[in-house]
Each structure stands twice: as structure tokens, then as C-alpha cells.
Amino acid sequence: MIVVGGPASTKLASNVARELGVQCISLEYKVFPDGESYIRYPLESCDVKGEDVVIVQSLYPPQDKHFVELLFAIDALRHLGAGRIAVVVPYLAYSRQDKVFLPGENVSVRTILRSIERMGADYFLTIDIHKEESLNFLSIPSFNITAVPLLSNYIKGLRLEEILVLAPDRGALWRAEMASRFLGAEYDYLEKYRDRSTGEVSVKPKSLSVKGRTVVIIDDIISTGGTVALAAKVMKELGAHKVIAACTHPLLVGNALEKMYNSGVERVIGTNTIPSTVSVVDVAEIIVEKLKSILKPN
Structure with missing residues (x-):
């Protein structure tokens, strides 16, 4: 098993890896002058082919940037041949928009969760989501734990x-x-x-x-x-x-x-x-x- 720390959660990912007794790899990341995000999994650090991978990335502000980085990371690891991918999002942004409050709105948390699943996540884990019923938008095994x-x-x-x-x-x-x-x-x-x-x-x-x-x-x-x-x-x-x-x-x-x-x-x-x-x-x-x-x- 390998723990991959997203740009938003490098310290927490390191703590998780230490508790598990496994290696923690931090993603390389940067923002281009036009505002586009870039991430790279450093293959020279550890090959993920066939390995179970845990990605840790919280979605606090700037949440849109952190969300895109998470999708890029899942996609990269899936195409590198990772085994099972468990996505840990300690804080899930947009979870408070869990239904249509005013006509014309979208259900933001549904969009976020389904995007994570479609990128290739096999498991999803979060902490104290605003409403646990939101996880019903996923078809993969999903878990909400409380702190x-x-x-x-x-x-x-x-x-x-x-x-x-x-x-x-x-x-x-x-x-x-x-x-x-x-x-x-x-x-x-x-x-x-x-x-x-x-x-x-x-x-x-x-x-x-x-x-x-x-x-x-x-x-x-x-x-x-x-x-x-x-x-x-x-x-x-x-x-x-x-x-x-x-x-x-x-x-x-x-x-x-x-x-x-x-x-x-x-x-x-x-x-x-x-x-x-x-x-x-x-x-x-x-x-x-x-x-x-x-x-x-x-």
C-alpha cells in the first residue's frame, strides 16, 4: 500500500502513512501563469503498478483548485496501473448544497462525488460530511466517519x-x-x-x-x-x-x-x-x- 498526499493535505497524508507503516509520496504540483493546475506522480519515488493507493486531499479553499488537483491525481494513478484506489477527502467542499433549495440550482455535492467516482476511485472516505445521505450519490463503497x-x-x-x-x-x-x-x-x-x-x-x-x-x-x-x-x-x-x-x-x-x-x-x-x-x-x-x-x- 502507498499513501499519496495531495497538495492540500501533505501533512495529514504523512500522518496517515506513518500510522499505517507505509510510504508516503507527495505529488508534484504547480500552477501555470494562466491559472491552470498541474500535478505529477513522481514515478522515480515508487512504482504504483498493482499497488493499493490511498489518496488524501481535502477540499478547503481554494476548493475548486484542490478539487481539480484531486481529479488529476486519481486519473494519473489509474492510468499508471494502480490497484485499488481509496480516495480520502477529509473535508468535502460543496456538501452543504445537498439538494435544490431554490429552483434552477444544481446539487453540487452530487456533481463532486460522481466526478470523483468516474475518474476511477474504488473507495471513498470522508469525515463528518454535512449529511451522510449524500453518499448515496455514489455507487462505489463509501464511508463517513466522525471526529x-x-x-x-x-x-x-x-x-x-x-x-x-x-x-x-x-x-x-x-x-x-x-x-x-x-x-x-x-x-x-x-x-x-x-x-x-x-x-x-x-x-x-x-x-x-x-x-x-x-x-x-x-x-x-x-x-x-x-x-x-x-x-x-x-x-x-x-x-x-x-x-x-x-x-x-x-x-x-x-x-x-x-x-x-x-x-x-x-x-x-x-x-x-x-x-x-x-x-x-x-x-x-x-x-x-x-x-x-x-x-x-x-
């Missing part, structure tokens, strides 16, 4: 007291429930509303008992930080002692961190599906665990 246990263990190590795990909306309630079991804490959620035309988010306060407690807001993605900032503001108004935000995918667009800190968030915790200053939890362990189960010797 909630890893995040929970990290939070547990902080030795916080009087914890309430909070989901920012009902859709993330299962995530809060899972984390609460690891932390031995209570959990709840906020009512969230998003205007589909403007994208503006609002939250509806609930009668939560948070006075003097540490509130851990947990979600799959923190993008602009608007939802977390609103939730933190509500929690502080209700008397929370401390607010911490945790997520699998720290996109942190623009001034997201500043926005959250200014709203009362004391700390933001993320995983390394996306490199950032808050990416303190390594997901290599759960990727390797799943790869071992799906890439058993023929």
Missing part, C-alpha cells in the same frame, strides 16, 4: 467543570448527544434559522439552564463563525461562565475567529481536516482505522 470522539477526548483533557454540550441547531443534535456521552455531560440545542436568499442566520433562545456552566458548542463546520458567535452571545446572556467552540472542519472564513472571540467564545478547537491555527486534533487515527477495514488483502 466527535476525538474532539470529545481532547475537550475531556481540558478538565472543564459543569459542562453543557450545545448543538447550534437540531440537525447537529446527534453530535452534541455523542459528545455528551464521552464527557459525562448534559446536552441541548438552539433553534437556528437561515434566510435562503440572504444567507443571514438567526437563533432563537431556549430556556436553557446554563448559569455558571461551561458551554461547549459543537458542530461539523465553522465557516464565517456567525452561527457560533450568535449562540455564544445567547449563552453569555443566559449566564454561562465560559463558552468553547469545537468543530471537525475549521474553515474560519475572513474574520471568523475575531467574530467568535468578540462574542464571548474563549477557545476554538478544530481538527486537521483543514490546516489552521486551531487545528489541534489529528484525524489520522480514525482514517487509518477505517482504511484497515476496507483495504484488507485480497
Whole structure:
């Protein structure tokens, strides 16, 4: 088995290879003056003919560039005679456009997933996809794993007291429930509303008992930080002692961190599906665990 690190995930790919005890090869890549992407698998490093190959490439911004690089990599490895190709996309861009919200839209995640399959992927693996049902767009074996246990263990190590795990909306309630079991804490959620035309988010306060407690807001993605900032503001108004935000995918667009800190968030915790200053939890362990189960010797 060989692990191939895409340009977006060289460090994570290296961690995965180390956990597996196999070689990690980084793709050569560049961008031409006209903006076109170029990748090359360095044949002189290791021949892939007949070998099982794991490609690791996350699709964080610039997501279109990273997506094209991934397609090029799959295509190159398939034509080089690789055996089974497992594509690991720790953060799957466009996963939030999983249905038609307004007439005339396409289902972006369907386009992304089917393109990956048609390039030659045999297996697909991602982490905390926005909605697991999106994997039904694929006909190859596909897997969604969650980083909630890893995040929970990290939070547990902080030795916080009087914890309430909070989901920012009902859709993330299962995530809060899972984390609460690891932390031995209570959990709840906020009512969230998003205007589909403007994208503006609002939250509806609930009668939560948070006075003097540490509130851990947990979600799959923190993008602009608007939802977390609103939730933190509500929690502080209700008397929370401390607010911490945790997520699998720290996109942190623009001034997201500043926005959250200014709203009362004391700390933001993320995983390394996306490199950032808050990416303190390594997901290599759960990727390797799943790869071992799906890439058993023929």
C-alpha cells in the first residue's frame, strides 16, 4: 500500500502513512501563469503498478483548485496501473448544497462525488460530511466517519467543570448527544434559522439552564463563525461562565475567529481536516482505522 498526499493535505497524508507503516509520496504540483493546475506522480519515488493507493486531499479553499488537483491525481494513478484506489477527502467542499433549495440550482455535492467516482476511485472516505445521505450519490463503497470522539477526548483533557454540550441547531443534535456521552455531560440545542436568499442566520433562545456552566458548542463546520458567535452571545446572556467552540472542519472564513472571540467564545478547537491555527486534533487515527477495514488483502 502507498499513501499519496495531495497538495492540500501533505501533512495529514504523512500522518496517515506513518500510522499505517507505509510510504508516503507527495505529488508534484504547480500552477501555470494562466491559472491552470498541474500535478505529477513522481514515478522515480515508487512504482504504483498493482499497488493499493490511498489518496488524501481535502477540499478547503481554494476548493475548486484542490478539487481539480484531486481529479488529476486519481486519473494519473489509474492510468499508471494502480490497484485499488481509496480516495480520502477529509473535508468535502460543496456538501452543504445537498439538494435544490431554490429552483434552477444544481446539487453540487452530487456533481463532486460522481466526478470523483468516474475518474476511477474504488473507495471513498470522508469525515463528518454535512449529511451522510449524500453518499448515496455514489455507487462505489463509501464511508463517513466522525471526529466527535476525538474532539470529545481532547475537550475531556481540558478538565472543564459543569459542562453543557450545545448543538447550534437540531440537525447537529446527534453530535452534541455523542459528545455528551464521552464527557459525562448534559446536552441541548438552539433553534437556528437561515434566510435562503440572504444567507443571514438567526437563533432563537431556549430556556436553557446554563448559569455558571461551561458551554461547549459543537458542530461539523465553522465557516464565517456567525452561527457560533450568535449562540455564544445567547449563552453569555443566559449566564454561562465560559463558552468553547469545537468543530471537525475549521474553515474560519475572513474574520471568523475575531467574530467568535468578540462574542464571548474563549477557545476554538478544530481538527486537521483543514490546516489552521486551531487545528489541534489529528484525524489520522480514525482514517487509518477505517482504511484497515476496507483495504484488507485480497
